[in-house]
Amino acid sequence: MFYAIDILGTIAFSISGVLVALSKRMDPFGILIIAFVTAVGGGTLRDVLIGDTPVSWMNNMTYTYVIIISTVFAVVFRKRLEYLRKSLLLFDTIGIGLYTVVGVEKGISAGLNPIICVALGTISACFGGVIRDILCNDIPVIFRKEIYATACIVGGFSYFIIKKLPIEIDIAFALAGVIVILIRLLAIKFKISLPSLYRD
Amino acid sequence: MFYAIDILGTIAFSISGVLVALSKRMDPFGILIIAFVTAVGGGTLRDVLIGDTPVSWMNNMTYTYVIIISTVFAVVFRKRLEYLRKSLLLFDTIGIGLYTVVGVEKGISAGLNPIICVALGTISACFGGVIRDILCNDIPVIFRKEIYATACIVGGFSYFIIKKLPIEIDIAFALAGVIVILIRLLAIKFKISLPSLYRD
């Protein structure tokens, strides 16, 4: 089941990459790269930082195939993607919930401090979008106006608490992911965001 | 022979980096870094992704020396580089042909899927320029308007086909490189590029 959710997240991330690349009038190669980076960039950075190489998408071709198919689909139907906006937001949110917990688990396996594990979870979920925005010459959107990383951080820490409960690991995993998803959806529904700070 | 061609590619990449850095009015240190990143950035990213560290330019000083000399040369003769424009384009094209096949071979040695190997070849050849453009605060030029990565992708896949022919590996290597070079030169000559796509 987690595997299917992972695929949904990859699809949503790829399509969000395609949309940004289209807004920059890129060519098909550029669009594919941006879709790829959005979908796997966070996990790639996580793997490079902990030294788990070759990075995961090189050993599991599913990601590559899903990204290519999603990109072709999004390019062909690019004028009709509005209809999918709500589904995409939901997939994206499910994706970050899952990616967060996967990243935290990787940190635990590497024997790292819980704070570092949560950082790795947040990197897995959020830095694909950061790299996408850098390649597109924008200031990363999550640094400016969304409850996005905050949801990952809270969900990541909650995973450590939930894991201590007398429940199965799969359930703990799902619960922490659901916490990320709920925080993000509530923030969107009630238009809550972190304030931007400045000096004068 | 391949070794000498590798040097030509490194020279061309370095000088292309110097030209971009000069257009941004950087100081000598900035110029050297941009030249360095343009020349070895793609191979560095490839090595980091597959975990082949320390990355290759740290173990073979030839690259560093060639880049430093090329940079000094290009800065000193910066007002006369126009005369070299055609030679530089040719060197650059030879460089990406060679870098592509080197990257593909590295992927094969690491036991990776052919699609991933071609991705590694394309990263080796193209991502030095991508990192250069990011450091210079531009949207990477190859995402927008050149048959550049496309030539690497086609050449990379052709290498797998050519390798099955009853010929020596060195010849297969050279043939795949020549395919990359031909596609790129023909695209330049006939002004062929991928269309840029947008949504409305």
Place this chain on the structure above:
Amino acid sequence: MFYAIDILGTIAFSISGVLVALSKRMDPFGILIIAFVTAVGGGTLRDVLIGDTPVSWMNNMTYTYVIIISTVFAVVFRKRLEYLRKSLLLFDTIGIGLYTVVGVEKGISAGLNPIICVALGTISACFGGVIRDILCNDIPVIFRKEIYATACIVGGFSYFIIKKLPIEIDIAFALAGVIVILIRLLAIKFKISLPSLYRD
């Protein structure tokens, strides 16, 4: 003693990151990430390039705690940081002196060529700021107008000469750091910078 200096450098780098992030009107999460990247980005890139993973801040929590506390402090007192400007510049300069020699030593331990070791020292000291500027969508400031990297390069090479003198390694380490610091402070005092070059 070096350890305490290391902390001072981390504090200065974090606060410099906060200042840049505030000028871009980021939210608290963005500010923390920019502070973090400014403080540990250079060492992280160094560790990734030589394959020393998990990267160092994952194994020593002191950095993380110092960065978080510095960031909270800088955000709370953001309107009064002017009073600290001179101290911060001094801490920052001490920080790059120390980071340079640490990076050079890491290269020596990895058995790399002295030129590569100096490059690693310079990367350790300077590339946190480079990554900060990229994330903030600016051309990296050290590529354009400061004697900053140059001080690291000179100090890095001097370390190899000083190490041959009949003195203790700790003293050699400190002397090389002091050379970096002196060059930078003199350059600031006398407003010396590398000229920016251009073509016409």
